[in-house]
Amino acid sequence: MSLESPDYYPARIMNAPDRLLPEGKRLPHGWSAVPVVNEPLQLEWPDTGDYIARKLPAPSRLRITVALDYRDAKLIEVFLPETGSVLGHIDIRYAYVFQPFELALTAEQTEAVLRQGVGIRVDEGEWPLWIFDALEGDISRKLYAPHLLIGDDQQPMKHYLDSVSSLSSLQPFGWLEGCVLDGIYAMRNVLGAQRIDQVIEAHLGQFLDSEGNLHYEDLHGRKADGSFTTIEATLPLAVIVKVWPDHSIVTGALEFWSSRGTDTAAGGLVIDGDAVTAEGAYTVAYPLAAIASRLNRQDLAEQAIQQLLLRRDCLADGNHIYLRYFQQSQTHTFRSWSRAFAWYMLGMTQTWIELKTSRYASLPGVSEIEEELRRVAKAALSWRQPEGLWTCFLDEPETGIETSGSAGIAAAIALCAKHGLLQESYAVVAAESLNVLATYLTPDGILSGVAQHNAGGLELQRGGYRVLSQMGMGLMAQLYAAIHSDARLSALGSRLSDDIGVRDYE
Structure with missing residues (x-):
């Protein structure tokens, strides 16, 4: 695989906070999700050691996808769990189900994420933020699971x-x-x-x-x-x-x-x-x-x-x-x-x-x-x-x-x-x-x-x-x-x- 060809690197969810869906709300049938709250949600990439060994560092996009209607405006903090270093914030406002959001990462940040994983958290408000989980690795739904998109080319169409x-x-x-x-x-x-x-x-x-x-x-x-x-x-x-x-x-x-x-x-x-x-x-x-x-x-x-x-x-x-x-x-x-x-x-x-x-x-x-x-x-x-x-x-x-x-x-x-x-x-x-x-x-x-x-x-x-x-x-x-x-x-x-x-x- 060439770095010029964009590809998905799915994350593994390690410690999802324990929360119930809000009363009267429902996830799409056959889909599963985890909450993003004050308690960090940790994502890891345990199967990418070969990538680090074989590839030069490259920029990436860290993606999460909203799983439940969200009527709030929050900055989602993304940080390295080992050092606490903040990589950036994902700006999510009034989002709807199946809507992806992303944070651009530099090549150096991408390599650190692949080695350490990331933590994601947000100050809790009236409207909880739920995102789709790994979705059992279903390749047809790869966009919606937390992932890194690595690679770029000149043929987006x-x-x-x-x-x-x-x-x-x-x-x-x-x-x-x-x-x-x-x-x-x-x-x-x-x-x-x-x-x-x-x-x-x-x-x-x-x-x-x-x-x-x-x-x-x-x-x-x-x-x-x-x-x-x-x-x-x-x-x-x-x-x-x-x-x-x-x-x-x-x-x-x-x-x-x-x-x-x-x-x-x-x-x-x-x-x-x-x-x-x-x-x-x-x-x-x-x-x-x-x-x-x-x-x-x-x-x-x-x-x-x-x-x-x-x-x-x-x-x-x-x-x-x-x-x-x-x-x-x-x-x-x-x-x-x-x-x-x-x-x-x-x-x-x-x-x-x-x-x-x-x-x-x-x-x-x-x-x-x-x-x-x-x-x-x-x-x-x-x-x-x-x-x-x-x-x-x-x-x-x-x-x-x-x-x-x-x-x-x-x-x-x-x-x-x-x-x-x-x-x-x-x-x-x-x-x-x-x-x-x-x-x-x-x-x-x-x-x-x-x-x-x-x-x-x-x-x-x-x-x-x-x-x-x-x-x-x-x-x-x-x-x-x-x-x-x-x-x-x-x-x-x-x-x-x-x-x-x-x-x-x-």
């Missing part, structure tokens, strides 16, 4: 394709996993159905048993078996109906959407409470259209169109898209947040594609969706930064580049160009964004530069905090597949020009 097309891209069931499933499914046209269908089955097998029953935890770590907790939880239905159109969960989703859209005061919107959200364009309208096209349900296609146009009327304001509109107070929040743009554009794009490739292409409202997609694509490009991506709030460059929203926006643009709604020049811009996103990949292909999910509110979003995220990898996969599954777009992408700007789209 190759490792990205391997990571996204495996359990390393797993996310909690709902909108997070839905982004990944969409990305993986799109890769069927790039990596082949035989390979990808096995990955989809492995992902869905984490949540659906052999009898079709749904087992998962909500984003607070609470049992949510057999139900949908919010309209954001239904995004995976878009892929489920594509691979298993007769699955019983499809009927359950339709019943859930009906229960959330029966309030006449909502004006026909499928929403949670009185909040109209951009997410609903992606997590409701798109799955509705996917089901409609496969089950030949015109009523569902009409509902999908309605969900998009009502959200357009509530959330679009000139070049801005809001994440939320509260009907009772008539207020908006999260103006031009990057993922609000992504949910709005990608939901509208994927819904339009489902309708255009079905018998429902000429339904009333489809032309309005097309007009809005052209308009919002131009609006998005007006906010694009010179380096080719978008900032966390599109109209606030000081909030810094945000990769997941950038991937979602670029994916929508690429898909619209692929299906003929936008000019080919838009595909060039999307391909350019993909190339820039590749620079944010870790050596093993995990996407960095992602703003944390917004449990921490506006302050966390504006503060420049960034994380690794498989959800972002799923959005990036949709962009990658849109470009590389079409020979015409792939050829365009190879002719990138530094002087392409917004002027080319006016």
